[in-house]
Amino acid sequence: MNAPLTDSTFALTLALLFLAPLAIAGVALINTGLGRSRSAAQALLGNLAILAVTVIVFALVGATLAGSQPGAAGAAGLSFQLAGKSWNWVGTAPFLLGGLGAAPAQAQLAVLFQFLAVALAAMLPWGSGADRWRLAAGCAAAAIIAALVFPLTAHWIWGGGWLAQLGQNFGLGAGFLDGGGAASVHALGGLGALAVVWIAGPRKGKFPQEGLSTAMPGHNAVYVLFGALLALMGWLAWNAAGAILWLHAPLSARPVNALNTLLTAAGALAATFAMTRFRFGKPDASLCANGWMTGLVASTASSGMVTPGISLLIGIVAGVITPLLVEALELALSIDDPSGAISVHAIGGLWGLLAVGLFAPQPGQLIAQLVGIATLLGVILPLFYLLFALLNHWVPFRVDPDGERIGMDLHELGGGAYPEFVIHRDESYR
Amino acid sequence: MKYAGLLAMPAGFLLTIAALVLYPAPGPRAAFVLCGLAVEGLGLGVAVRGHMEARRGNRA
Numbered sequence: 001m002n003a004p005l006t007d008s009t010f011a012l013t014l015a016l017l018f019l020a021p022l023a024i025a026g027v028a029l030i031n032t033g034l035g036r037s038r039s040a041a042q043a044l045l046g047n048l049a050i051l052a053v054t055v056i057v058f059a060l061v062g063a064t065l066a067g068s069q070p071g072a073a074g075a076a077g078l079s080f081q082l083a084g085k086s087w088n089w090v091g092t093a094p095f096l097l098g099g100l101g102a103a104p105a106q107a108q109l110a111v112l113f114q115f116l117a118v119a120l121a122a123m124l125p126w127g128s129g130a131d132r133w134r135l136a137a138g139c140a141a142a143a144i145i146a147a148l149v150f151p152l153t154a155h156w157i158w159g160g161g162w163l164a165q166l167g168q169n170f171g172l173g174a175g176f177l178d179g180g181g182a183a184s185v186h187a188l189g190g191l192g193a194l195a196v197v198w199i200a201g202p203r204k205g206k207f208p209q210e211g212l213s214t215a216m217p218g219h220n221a222v223y224v225l226f227g228a229l230l231a232l233m234g235w236l237a238w239n240a241a242g243a244i245l246w247l248h249a250p251l252s253a254r255p256v257n258a259l260n261t262l263l264t265a266a267g268a269l270a271a272t273f274a275m276t277r278f279r280f281g282k283p284d285a286s287l288c289a290n291g292w293m294t295g296l297v298a299s300t301a302s303s304g305m306v307t308p309g310i311s312l313l314i315g316i317v318a319g320v321i322t323p324l325l326v327e328a329l330e331l332a333l334s335i336d337d338p339s340g341a342i343s344v345h346a347i348g349g350l351w352g353l354l355a356v357g358l359f360a361p362q363p364g365q366l367i368a369q370l371v372g373i374a375t376l377l378g379v380i381l382p383l384f385y386l387l388f389a390l391l392n393h394w395v396p397f398r399v400d401p402d403g404e405r406i407g408m409d410l411h412e413l414g415g416g417a418y419p420e421f422v423i424h425r426d427e428s429y430r
Numbered sequence: 431m432k433y434a435g436l437l438a439m440p441a442g443f444l445l446t447i448a449a450l451v452l453y454p455a456p457g458p459r460a461a462f463v464l465c466g467l468a469v470e471g472l473g474l475g476v477a478v479r480g481h482m483e484a485r486r487g488n489r490a
Contacts, residue, residue: 170450207485335478364456367460371463375446379443382439385436
């Protein structure tokens with residue numbers, strides 16, 4: 001067990017956690033801006049509803065399974081023995097956050113961090129299902145994430161579970177390291193987005209019978225770019241709070257942590273800007289925002305672990321792969337992901353986790369990171385697909401064709417986001 | 431086809447766990463973990479391929 005937080009560290013971490021929701025606000029704006037105008041209100045309401053659902057469900061069920069409550073870190077939970085090692089696989093914290101008020105300060109902050117993390121993770125698939133995913137189904141999927149998938153992952157990584165114990169049990173560096181949630185938030189949410197896109201299918205008219213896919217640009221680039229700026233503020237706070245809580249980093253390392261976050265994002269934006277300028281003749285606003293976000297996501301894993309120079313390199317790689325992946329997913333793999341969550345959050349998160357292993361000084365850290373990545377791909381993605389496919393039978397994901405034609409705002413909410421604007425006919429419905 | 435791919439992915443994960451348990455030496459352990467990841471990659475590739483074929487079928 002680590003030393004308890006000093007009063008000043010507690011106050012700083014609490015303040016950082018009050019700023020961290022700006023990351024959630026940024027992602028919500030990006031999700032909305034990258035969808036169509038006739039679904040904008042439903043998209044933003046969906047983000048808010050998912051936030052509410054995840055918080056309630058995590059308090060009711062998830063926090064118990066995540067097992068990060070008082071006295072539980074690293075110890076409590078159900079374990080089994082295999083090859084002479086203890087494999088702690090699920091938490092057993094008190095039901096309904098019992099005893100949280102009397103818990104040590106660090107445990108309370110850890111629980112607060114997890115509430116924010118689960119909300120952000122559950123919002124990521126929502127952006128990918130934009131323009132055709134029903135609100136009820138989105139909330140039901142968020143409930144599954146908050147009740148089961150996120151708590152298991154968070155316990156394995158942050159709650160003293162088997163991934164955190166890889167160092168202790170198998171001599172693999174410091175165990176699987178994920179200071180800000182690159183795995184438990186971003187890769188998890190991004191893989192959930194892939195499952196949603198597979199199950200819900202593409203937007204009508206996206207992949208016509210003949211020719212290339214139809215371009216369906218986001219309806220408001222200003223939302224997207226402002227969301228990216230807002231996310232930076234949230235990310236700076238998020239990464240610093242995560243490093244204090246999960247990496248037990250000293251306060252003196254926070255400025256470098258913030259600088260690393262900024263450098264990774266800046267490197268990613270510069271690379272995406274240059275890539276799109278080179279490929280299309282002009283920089284692409286939404287792809288640049290996605291590149292910036294991929295840099296932020298990658299920094300979630302690496303900002304507390306690497307030097308500023310390496311952070312810049314990680315960002316540049318993230319910025320190069322983002323536009324290539326967005327294009328490949330759409331044109332080569334027939335995956336319709338309006339918000340780019342799969343490229344940005346799943347791949348960006350996995351790249352950040354891998355980079356920690358590549359550049360960390362401890363021997364064995366790369367293997368620990370690879371085992372964590374294998375867990376995300378080999379357990380979490382199939383689990384998501386299974387759970388969401390079952391859910392789809394009870395609560396159909398996809399809106400009916402008429403609803404998709406008139407837009408999710410009118411169909412689900414009875415009113416548009418921009419009632420005084422003329423909504424143009426969609427060419428893809430000819 | 432998509433389900434076959436998704437079933438192969440946990441098999442790759444089990445390979446990585448087997449690597450931890452069976453091979454204490456860093457070299458063979460790393461090789462086995464990479465094999466597990468490769469199986470997961472193949473599974474993902476098959477699942478994506480299955481998705482593409484289903485989409486092609488819907489277009490026709």
